[in-house]
Amino acid sequence: MSLALTLVLAGCGSSGDGGGAASEAVASEASSPLDIVGSFYPLVFVAEQVGGEHVAVDNLTPPGAETHDLELTPLDVVSLLDADLIVYLAGFAPALDEAIRGAVAEQVFDVTSSASLDLEGEDHEGEEPESEHHDEDDHGGVDPHFWLDPIRLADVADATAARLAEIDPENAESFLQNAAALRFQFDELDNEFQQGLAECARLDLVTSHRSFGYLANRYGLNQAGIAGLSPEQEPSAAQLANVSDLVRAEQVLVIYYEKLVDPGVAQTIADETGATTDVLDPLETLSETASGLDYFQVMRSNLAALRRGLDCS
Ligand SMILES: [Zn+2]
Incomplete structure (x- = not known):
């Protein structure tokens, strides 16, 4: 430094x-x-x-x-x-x-090549796409x-x-x-993720910013993002309605949002559907609350949040 x-x-x-x-x-x-x-x-x-x-x-x-x-x-x-x-x-x-x-x-x-990026956005x-940021951010x-x-x-x-x-x-x-x-x-x-998420009552991971695709893929979850790949993208009314429908149909318990993004949209969907909200950290940066922690510590706190929200035993 x-x-x-x-x-x-x-x-x-x-x-x-x-x-x-x-x-x-x-x-x-x-x-x-x-x-x-x-x-x-x-x-x-x-x-x-x-x-x-x-x-x-x-x-x-x-x-x-x-x-x-x-x-x-x-x-x-x-x-x-x-x-x-x-x-x-x-x-x-x-x-x-x-x-x-x-x-x-x-x-x-x-x-890029060592990360094996192979998930579609x-x-x-x-x-x-309705957002003007679509092409540059995804x-x-x-x-x-x-x-x-x-x-x-x-x-x-x-x-x-x-x-x-x-x-x-x-x-x-x-x-x-x-x-x-x-x-x-x-x-x-x-191993901790594999074991911690092996038996969960819910598999639908609803997040404000669609950051968790590779995580969801590895651990057998279904990611449904409210907004797009970039947190700047505002969800459309149709997207909001789709997410609310999914939350009701799959009895999703928790809508996840990240610290850097206004939780308003996640809260709105939670209020509408009877779900609650919780934080998942996409680790693009160390947020203020995570300062002093490292990758492994933040990921373990993400795992704890996932286990609560997905009702894992
Ligand atoms: Zn991102």
Whole structure:
């Protein structure tokens, strides 16, 4: 964090390319950590865990900021283009895709292929899209939210370790060992989800923001999102009616919303149908309530919320 800040200030003060050259010289010294920029929390978490003491990771999305609509200041872009490696998900945040055009290929690590994005967005349940944000926010119709499936995030951690090993071969063994240890923890979490959600009276997962597709897929739940893949999308009257019908028909107990989004819509549906509301954290950023926690802690709190809302034994 402090290294990244130093680089930003260096880049700012020299008002030119000097900052970039200086930071590369620093990073090439064996004792200096690699300067990594992660585009949002799960990628930052994985880079920190896998890189350990050999990396300094900066998070491009500040706590509480909205990841899909990430905005970058000129200083952010300077810092970004100074990094030894930018870990990001192409197509997720348009402003970042734009900024990355200024980076060289060796600096950029797109996790798309290691994340195995293979879920359709289906963000409008077959309806014609009404939101003007549709095209830019939904990753071309593919659901981007892979990190809520711990096994997919473990795959991304392995790929991140392999990439770090290429950049810094001296520490390759450390990166690969860290990734193996991390995979063990992801496997443990996966086991807890498998067992915790094995016997539930309800299988319909109704959420305000359609973030939980990969999680639902892995653990045998049906995701029904009120809005689309991006929390910015306002649900149409028809979508609201569809969700209310589903909630009544399937006797859904809990409508889940996320801290960063106005719970009004979830509350409206809950009031209309007799359901209650609860929070699920999509972990795109660490929310204020989650500050000081890490991926595993927030996921375990999500599991507890799911077990309550889906009436699991
Ligand atoms: Zn999202």
